[in-house]
Amino acid sequence: MLQKPKGTYDVYGSYGIKILYLENLLHALMEKYHYEYVRTPIFEASELFHRGVGETTDIVSKETYDFVDRGDRNMTLRPEGTAGVVRSYIENKMYGNPSQPVKTWYIGPMYRYERPQSGRFREFYQFGVEVFGSEDPMIDAEVISIPVNFYRMLGLKEIKVNINSLGDQESRNAYRAALLEHFKPHLDALCEDCKTRYLKNPLRILDCKVDHDLECMKNAPKISDYLNETSRHHFEKVQHYLDALNIPYQVNPNVVRGLDYYTHTVFEVEANVQGFGSQNVLCGGGRYNHLVENIGGPSTPGVGFALGFERLLTALEFEQIELEKEHLDLYVIPMEEAVKSYAFALTQDLRMNGFSVDMDYMNRNLKGNFKQADRLNASYVIIIGTTEMENDILTIKNNQTQEEYKVKHEELISFLDEHIEEEHNE
RNA sequence: GCGUGGUUGGUGAAGUGGUUAACACGGUGGAUUGUGGUUCCAUUAUGCGUGGGUUCGAUUCCCACAUCGCGCCCCA
Numbered sequence: 001m002l003q004k005p006k007g008t009y010d011v012y013g014s015y016g017i018k019i020l021y022l023e024n025l026l027h028a029l030m031e032k033y034h035y036e037y038v039r040t041p042i043f044e045a046s047e048l049f050h051r052g053v054g055e056t057t058d059i060v061s062k063e064t065y066d067f068v069d070r071g072d073r074n075m076t077l078r079p080e081g082t083a084g085v086v087r088s089y090i091e092n093k094m095y096g097n098p099s100q101p102v103k104t105w106y107i108g109p110m111y112r113y114e115r116p117q118s119g120r121f122r123e124f125y126q127f128g129v130e131v132f133g134s135e136d137p138m139i140d141a142e143v144i145s146i147p148v149n150f151y152r153m154l155g156l157k158e159i160k161v162n163i164n165s166l167g168d169q170e171s172r173n174a175y176r177a178a179l180l181e182h183f184k185p186h187l188d189a190l191c192e193d194c195k196t197r198y199l200k201n202p203l204r205i206l207d208c209k210v211d212h213d214l215e216c217m218k219n220a221p222k223i224s225d226y227l228n229e230t231s232r233h234h235f236e237k238v239q240h241y242l243d244a245l246n247i248p249y250q251v252n253p254n255v256v257r258g259l260d261y262y263t264h265t266v267f268e269v270e271a272n273v274q275g276f277g278s279q280n281v282l283c284g285g286g287r288y289n290h291l292v293e294n295i296g297g298p299s300t301p302g303v304g305f306a307l308g309f310e311r312l313l314t315a316l317e318f319e320q321i322e323l324e325k326e327h328l329d330l331y332v333i334p335m336e337e338a339v340k341s342y343a344f345a346l347t348q349d350l351r352m353n354g355f356s357v358d359m360d361y362m363n364r365n366l367k368g369n370f371k372q373a374d375r376l377n378a379s380y381v382i383i384i385g386t387t388e389m390e391n392d393i394l395t396i397k398n399n400q401t402q403e404e405y406k407v408k409h410e411e412l413i414s415f416l417d418e419h420i421e422e423e424h425n426e
Numbered sequence: 427g428c429g430u431g432g433u434u435g436g437u438g439a440a441g442u443g444g445u446u447a448a449c450a451c452g453g454u455g456g457a458u459u460g461u462g463g464u465u466c467c468a469u470u471a472u473g474c475g476u477g478g479g480u481u482c483g484a485u486u487c488c489c490a491c492a493u494c495g496c497g498c499c500c501c502a
Contacts, residue, residue, distance in 0.1 A: 003475085003493065049502085063500065080502040114500070115427075116493095193499070209498095259502055281501090306502080368454075370462030383461075397461085404461090 007114070007122025014326070018313060019125075021324040022154075023107060026127050029150060033142075035103040035129060040084035042109065046074040048083050048295065065111045065122075077111035081128040081306055082288075083295070089132055090297035101133035119311035128285075128306035132292065135301045137234050140265040140287055141241035143303045147269050147283045148247050150307075155321045158272040159282070162252040163238070165264050166203075166223060167231035169290070172263070175226035176202060186216040203256040222253050234264050261294065262286040265303070271315040282315060283307030329420050331378035331399075332359035333369045335385040343384045346394075346409075353413050355420065373399055379420060 004010060011019055030037070046066055065077035078084050085104060089095070094102045107127045116122060129146055131139050144161065151159050166172050179202045187195060191210040198205060211217055227235065242249055249267075257266045266286035285305020292300040316323070330350060334343035343359060350357045358376060360369050366383075373381045383395045392409040398419075407415045 006493065063502095082502070110502090112501080115498095116495090117498095118496070120501085196499095204500095257502085261502090284502090362454090365455080365462095367462050371453095374463065381462090395461095399462095402462095 005122070007116040009121060009123075015313075017326060018323045019309065022309060022312070023127075025153065026105075026107065026150065029146070029153075030105045030129075033103070033146065035105045035131075038085055038088060038104045038106050039108065040081075040088050040106070041078075042111075043075045043077050044084055044087065046076040048087055049076050049079060063112050063114055065113055079112045080110055081106050081108070081126055082130060082291070082304055085128075085130045085304075086292055086295050086297070086302070089130075089300075090292065090295060095133065095292075095298055095300055101131050101139065103129070103131045105129045119308070119314045121310055125309040126306045127309070128304060130302060130304035132300050132302045135234075135289070137237035137265075138241050140238045140303050141245060141247075143285060143305055144242065144249075144265075144267055145245055145247060147305060147307055151269065151271075151282070154312075154316060154323075156271060156315065156319060158319075160270045160272060161242075161247060161249040161267060162255045162270065163242075163249050163265065163267040164223065164252055164255040165227060165231060165235035165238075166256065166262055166266055166286075167227045167235075168263055171223075171227045171231045175221065175223050178221045178226060179203070179205070182221050183216065186214070189214060189216065201260075206254045206256055224251075224253065231264060238265050257284060257286055261288045261291045263289045267305070269307075280315075282312055326377050327356070328358055328376045328378040329355040330357045330380050330382060330416070331369075331373040331376060332357065332382045333366065333373075333384065334360060335366070335383065339384050339386060339389045342389045343382075346382070346384070350412075350416070353416075355416060380416070 046064070049064060064079050067075055067077075069075050085106060089102065089104075105128065108125065109123050110126050111123055113122060114120065129143055131143060144163070148159070148161060167175065180198070183190065183198060183202070183205065187198065189211075190198070190205070191208065194205050194208050194211055197208070205211070206217070206220065208217075224232075239249070239251075255266055255268050257268075264287040266284075268284040269282050270280050271282050272280070283305055285303070287301070287303045289301040290299075292298070292302055332343050332347045332350075334340045347357050347359045358378070360372065362368075362372075364372060370381070378399050381397045381399050383397065385395075388394055394407050394409060394412060395404065396407055396412075396415075397404045405415070
């Protein structure tokens with residue numbers, strides 16, 4: 001038996017209904033926020049993902065899906081959305097748009113060569129947002145508000161917003177130096193991973209789960225003490241605007257995010273779901289004022305975030321939140337061979353009039369057909385026998401109340417408009 | 427990449443070195459119920475992840491591989 005590749009999954013059945021529901025919800029939400037849709041290639045020149053990300057590059061490249069195409073070009077399946085959108089922003093000269101800032105959203109599959117784990121796949125779907133061209137802290141708050149509102153709409157109650165500021169380049173460098181200085185005498189006490197982090201990415205030591213309780217972790221220097229005037233001011237404004245939106249948050253100095261390109265605001269949204277394990281961060285993002293420049297564009301500030309679908313759906317499951325159910329307006333039952341084409345044509349006609357309609361294709365008996373109608377969660381059932389066909393009068397039954405009606409064929413649409421409209425309004 | 431536990435039908439699963447792979451749900455057909463959602467009957471895996479080995483014989487033992495789960499690394 002051929003199997004799907006490791007770390008991938010098929011979408012079908014009820015999972016498909018959920019995914020489409022989430023996507024439609026996000027689509028509608030983005031229209032309200034007035035962001036524009038962008039779609040970039042699933043593969044890009046490898047170089048794109050290896051630039052602007054700083055010194056963790058060697059690690060990052062090991063976790064991407066790389067391949068050489070027939071023209072000997074090094075290509076990489078995108079591991080995230082930001083780089084591609086930034087590339088597109090530069091290449092299409094969106095910085096020249098008369099309308100600024102440029103606010104974009106995207107949705108699609110991403111690829112990382114990692115060991116699959118709970119809520120983590122090699123092919124996974126992300127939704128994200130990137131805003132270019134404004135340094136206003138209000139934009140930071142707006143971007144944070146998007147996942148918060150989205151999760152609220154879904155009914156996730158136990159969410160926690162953690163924010164932090166890494167400051168501008170100057171602040172960040174000063175802080176980094178202070179961290180190195182602080183941990184130097186304690187190096188022996190740190191775990192092996194943290195020793196590596198000390199060399200590669202000292203900020204991430206603060207994130208460590210193993211050394212969490214060490215004394216030298218607790219009294220480590222705080223980024224807030226190293227923010228210069230501009231950075232401090234920006235961060236205060238972000239909080240001010242979040243307050244204005246009534247979004248609860250927590251300033252958490254340990255939120256540092258993985259990559260080096262972040263400046264000023266960084267944030268994560270966690271789900272505090274029972275039994276959800278270590279993978280409880282639902283989304284993350286921040287401001288990147290130098291990324292566009294690093295990738296070869298004009299100096300342009302940016303803010304963005306991304307959220308994963310897989311982990312979100314796991315969280316919704318844990319919280320037992322039900323999304324859309326399968327629903328059908330009408331189920332058509334032909335009672336015998338002779339009326340099948342009549343029933344078939346009726347089905348088609350009703351579909352073109354805006355109803356969701358299905359019918360029996362299995363030659364089931366009446367009992368089996370009612371069962372099928374229940375399975376499909378049909379609101380109404382139309383039973384067609386020879387009598388119905390000859391008189392052109394249809395037997396239609398409300399599947400919940402079991403009320404039965406006889407309706408002339410030509411009056412069917414207005415009958416349904418009336419009755420099914422009611423259902424939708426309930 | 428490292429460690430660890432799984433892999434039996436449409437689903438949840440029990441089980442054993444030797445030909446009936448339990449039970450439940452679901453599916454289909456039939457009977458009964460005035461046109462279904464009740465009850466009853468029948469039927470539903472020549473098959474136990476893949477490949478090799480041990481054996482007279484393996485779904486059951488051993489090895490390898492694949493894959494899923496959990497933890498670690500990493501998390502853009």
